[in-house]
Amino acid sequence: MKTRQLSLLFDLKPKPNIDNFVIGKNEELIEILRGFCSLNRSERFIYIWGCEGSGKSHLLSAISELSRVNSPLQFFFRRGGKIPKWNHDNSDSLVLVDDIQHLSSDNQYRLFEWYNELRSGDGALVVAGDGPPAGLNLRDDLLTRLGWGLVYRVHPLTDEDKYHAMARYSKERGFNLTEDVINYVLKYNSRDLSFLLSVLDGLDYYSIETRRTITVPLVREFLSITSDQHKYSSNTF
C-alpha cells in the first residue's frame, strides 16, 4: 500500500513551465523562448538539442503552455506519434516536435512538408533532438532546414546547479535538507533533475509518514522501498 501511495506521488510532479525550469547555463535560450512565446516573435523556427535529461521535453511543454494565448492552434508530436498530412488550415499553427532523432522516414517527410508550409505561412516550429542538426541521422533536406532557424544546445545542469536546485526546491516546499542528504540523493539516483525533484517529494512524504527527520539512513530506506518505482519513473520522465 505504502509503495503504491509513493508511486502515485511520483505522478504529482508540478506541470512543466518556463518558471520551474532550472536555468543553469541556459539563460540565453530561456530569454529566446520567452520572446518566442510572446507577441513579438522574431524567429519562428527553433531547434534545441541536448543529452537525455537536459530538459528538452520540459521546455517543449513549457513553450506550449506559455504560447497558449498567442498561438492557440498547436500540434505536439511526441515519440511514436504520427505526423499527419499537411492541411492548409494549419498554416499559422505552433508545432512542437520532441525526439526528432526517432522520427520514422514517413514522419520525416511529413515534417519536411510541415516545415515548408509553416515557413511560407505564419506558423512556428520548435523541434528537440539529441544532437545538433548535422549530427542526426535523418534526411538531409530536413536537417539543413532545422539548421536554418535558431539552434540552441540545452546545456545540462552541473552537479552544483542540481545541488542548488534541490536545496531551493526543498526549502520552497517547507523542509530543509542537509548537505550530505542532497549529495547522497545526487550520488545514488538518476541525475535527471525532474527525477531528483520527485525523489525529494517522495522523501518529504515518507518523512511525514514515518515521523522521522530526513537523514541519509532515511533516504537509504526510502530508496530501497521505492527502487522499483524509481526504475519505472526514470523510464517515463
Added chain:
Amino acid sequence: MIDFWGKCLIHLEKVVPQEQFQTWIAPLKVIHNNTSLEIKAPNRFALDLVKEKYLNEIHRLGKEILEIDLQINFGLSKQSTPQSSSPAGKQLSKSKTLNRPNKTANRINPSFTFDSFVTGKANQLARAAGLQVGDNPGGAYNPLFIYGGVGLGKTHLLHAVGNMVLKEFPSAKVRYTHAEQYVSDVVKAYQHKAFDSFKKFYHSLDLLLIDDVQFFGNKTRTQEEFFYAYNALIEEHKQVVITCDSYPKEITGIEDRLISRFGWGLTVAIEPPELEMRVAILLKKASSEDITLNEDVAFFVANLIQSNVRELEGALKRIVAFSKFSRRPISVPVAKEALKDLLAVQTRQTSVDNIQKVVADYFKIKVSDMFSKKRSRAVARPRQIAMALSKELTTKSLPDIGESFGGRDHTTVLHACRKITDLRSHDLDIARAYDELLVSLRG
C-alpha cells in the same frame, strides 16, 4: 560546299563536349560576310558564354581556314523575346486582368525570388538559366534540370522561376510540387481511381516545377505517370523545371527513358558556395534585416560554415540573438562565443579518427584498413583521401597525421595530399568523392 561556319561546327563538335555543343553552339545563327561573322545567340546568357568560351577558338579557325583576321560581331537573335520565341509564351496571356492562381493552388512561395537569391560562381549558371526560363518559358531550355546538394538554393530557384512566370504571365497555370508530394498524389489517384483528373491536372500546366526528383527512385507507377505528364508538357512546349541531388545519369532507381529525357534540355549544377559567395550571402542577409555586420565577422562565419546556405543563415541568426542577449555589438569574439557549441561539435566531428571512420564508411572498407600496410588501390586511395582530408580539416601536423595512419612517415602524408590534389583536377569520381566527404565532415 561547306561554308566557313559549317567547317567551324564540324571542328567544334569534335573538341567541345556534346552536351555543351548542343546547348550553346548548335542554336547559334551565323551570317558570314567575307571578312566578318555575325553571331546571333538566342539569349544574353548564351551570348556571354559563347563569347567567353569560344570566341578565341572561332577567331583561330578564321585564321586557319580563311587565312584572315575575322571581325566577329555578337548579337541577340530576334526570336529571343519571350512572346515571339516561346510557344508557351505565345499561349500565355500577360493580361493582368485575369485571376492570378492563388498560392494554395500553385504552391509558389512569393518570398523566393531572383532578387533574394545571392549569386556567385557556384550558382551563376543555374540562376542565369532560371532567369532565361522565367523570361521565356517553354523556350530554349526545356526541361531545365538543376542538380546539387541540399541547402544550396535549388528550391529557391524553382520558386523564383515560378514567381517570375506568374509576374509575366498572371494567367499561367503553374505548379510547384515536391517529388514526394507527387508520389503521394499518384497513390491518392490510385486509391480513388482518379487517374483521369490527376492526368488532366498535370497535363494542363503551363509550368511544372518539380523538386527533388531523386525521390521517384524505385517508384515505378509514379515514374510512369510522370513520364506521360512530362511528354505531354514538353510536346506542348510547356516548361518543366526539375531539381535533383545528383546528375541525371547518377540517379538510382529511375528508368532510363526518364533519365535520358531529363537531359533533353539544359542540365546545370549548383555547387556549394565558395568563400566569397558565403560572405556575400551573409552581408546581404544582414543588410536586408538592418543588421550591422562587418566583413571580418562575415569571413569568420563563412569560414566556419562551408556546407550550405541555410546553416550559414542560421549561424547569423544565432549571432544576432546572442548580441542582443549580451548587449554587445557584433564582432568576431561575439560571433565565436555565440557559435561555441557549433565550434565544439565541428571540432569533434573533424578529428582524424572521425575522418577515418567517415571515409571508410564512404568507400565501404574497414576502418582498420586506414592503419594497415595494404597497398591495393581499393584501400590505398581512400587512405590517401583520408590523409588529405585530415590535413585540410584538422590542425594536426603531417607527422601527427602519419602517426594516426598506422605510424606512417610524414612524407607519405605529403605524397598522399599531392596525389589527391592532382587526382581531383582530372578524375571526376575522386573530385566528387572528396567534395562529398568534405561537406559531410564539415557538417
